[in-house]
Amino acid sequence: MGVTGHQVRPLAESEFREAHDLFRRALLLRSSKDEEWEQSVGRYEPGRVLGAFVDGALAGTAMATTNVVAVPGGRRLPVGAVTGVGVRADRTRRGLLTSLMRAQLDDARRRGEAVAMLHASEAVIYERFGYGVASRSRTVELDRRRAALRASAPVGGQVRVLDQDEAAPILSALYQRCDQDRPGQIGRDDAWWAGQRSWLGDGVMVAVHTDGDGLDDGFALYEAKNDKDVSSLQVHDLKTANAAAATQLWRFLLGVDLVDRVVGRNRPLDEPLEWWLTDRRQCQVTGVGDDLWLRLVDVLEALRARTFGPGDPVVIEVRDEFLPHNDGRYQVGPDGVDRCSDEPQLVLEVAVLAALYLGDQTASGLVAGGRIEARDPAAVAAADRLFAAAETPWCGTNF
Numbered sequence: 001m002g003v004t005g006h007q008v009r010p011l012a013e014s015e016f017r018e019a020h021d022l023f024r025r026a027l028l029l030r031s032s033k034d035e036e037w038e039q040s041v042g043r044y045e046p047g048r049v050l051g052a053f054v055d056g057a058l059a060g061t062a063m064a065t066t067n068v069v070a071v072p073g074g075r076r077l078p079v080g081a082v083t084g085v086g087v088r089a090d091r092t093r094r095g096l097l098t099s100l101m102r103a104q105l106d107d108a109r110r111r112g113e114a115v116a117m118l119h120a121s122e123a124v125i126y127e128r129f130g131y132g133v134a135s136r137s138r139t140v141e142l143d144r145r146r147a148a149l150r151a152s153a154p155v156g157g158q159v160r161v162l163d164q165d166e167a168a169p170i171l172s173a174l175y176q177r178c179d180q181d182r183p184g185q186i187g188r189d190d191a192w193w194a195g196q197r198s199w200l201g202d203g204v205m206v207a208v209h210t211d212g213d214g215l216d217d218g219f220a221l222y223e224a225k226n227d228k229d230v231s232s233l234q235v236h237d238l239k240t241a242n243a244a245a246a247t248q249l250w251r252f253l254l255g256v257d258l259v260d261r262v263v264g265r266n267r268p269l270d271e272p273l274e275w276w277l278t279d280r281r282q283c284q285v286t287g288v289g290d291d292l293w294l295r296l297v298d299v300l301e302a303l304r305a306r307t308f309g310p311g312d313p314v315v316i317e318v319r320d321e322f323l324p325h326n327d328g329r330y331q332v333g334p335d336g337v338d339r340c341s342d343e344p345q346l347v348l349e350v351a352v353l354a355a356l357y358l359g360d361q362t363a364s365g366l367v368a369g370g371r372i373e374a375r376d377p378a379a380v381a382a383a384d385r386l387f388a389a390a391e392t393p394w395c396g397t398n399f
């Protein structure tokens with residue numbers, strides 16, 4: 001296969017490191033050191049690492065790892081977690097990524113994965129392939145000396161600090177107890193933890209919270225940084241099973257000596273930090289950005305996998321140029337989803353459906369934004385109720 005003079009095929013295991021380094025160089029990083037490669041190799045899944053070749057030489061790559069993602073209603077769907085996407089800088093804009101995406105989505109379909117997901121390096125790349133922003137996250141910054149939690153914020157349990165070696169044996173099982181039903185949550189296997197450790201480096205510390213019964217129920221991975229005489233704690237990862245674990249971990253982070261600012265990255269939009277603080281302005285939101293991008297590979301199966309809110313069914317027409325088998329009309333209602341031939345009330349592209357799918361966006365917001373055509377205005381409020389999810393979607397896991 002190929003658009004202009006290139007071929008795409010799954011790579012042999014002996015080619016994985018070349019693909020890894022091609023990806024790193026596409027991200028403007030140096031090639032991996034042996035130790036870094038050893039920590040990353042487990043993430044390369046035979047059969048799911050693709051290469052695009054020009055004149056017989058590897059010029060582009062994309063891979064996926066087999067995972068699950070939680071959708072509204074609590075089901076966890078099989079999903080390909082797409083990553084490692086890169087094309088050599090001297091081979092871009094000649095269709096290599098397009099061929100890689102096509103091969104990868106065809107493969108996902110053969111595997112019976114109704115959705116695919118990724119985190120995007122740039123917002124302009126993936127919509128043409130049917131991906132849309134399905135969850136968002138925010139960056140928060142707190143002045144450590146002025147930010148304090150209210151006495152009324154949940155308390156209980158204890159925090160202990162571990163280094164990465166000590167934390168490694170417990171983090172995987174602990175993560176599985178944290179926030180798992182929230183739409184957008186995905187799995188983290190041992191290979192993910194090893195790869196993440198390589199990515200974050202040696203400077204990371206781990207705070208673990210234990211509840212009153214001695215059960216670990218939350219953790220934070222954080223790192224000290226000095227920038228222009230400002231000392232900060234960068235919180236890379238904070239996941240908890242309950243509110244008390246979250247408030248106690250934030251209390252701990254805000255109590256670390258010698259630190260001016262605490263910066264939480266990739267935090268869920270609904271984390272109630274402002275409500276926990278005595279002075280809500282000490283929580284500054286310095287950024288809101290896209291988190292998880294989803295691609296509905298099989299629209300019917302994906303819609304059937306989630307639950308919908310109450311109300312009248314709505315007929316939507318989905319347009320999908322890249323995967324035309326999804327083109328068509330669907331009746332979506334609390335009692336189920338089916339293809340139909342009725343006149344559509346709402347018309348939208350498949351990437352826009354991804355923005356509705358986990359409940360991140362409302363139909364009315366997308367109508368206002370010009371991304372849904374409302375042929376029947378009465379259907380907009382009905383679609384708002386149908387697609388609403390009980391919890392704000394959030395992934396918060398890099399891959």
Ligand SMILES: CC(=O)SCCNC(=O)CCNC(=O)[C@H](O)C(C)(C)COP(=O)(O)OP(=O)(O)OC[C@H]1O[C@@H](n2cnc3c(N)ncnc32)[C@H](O)[C@@H]1OP(=O)(O)O
Nearest residue numbers: 026083084085086087092093094095096097098118120121
């Ligand atoms: C999930 C992840 O791994 S995210 C990481 C993605 N990788 C990177 O950002 C690394 C640096 N960038 C790259 O390696 C490459 O530029 C890629 C992979 C983003 C794109 O690869 P290419 O082979 O150039 O893409 P391809 O030629 O198939 O482009 C298809 C279309 O998308 C457009 N496009 C692709 N990348 C970009 C971009 N970064 N910005 C704007 N438009 C883009 C092309 O212009 C083209 O448009 P057209 O069909 O209207 O002509």
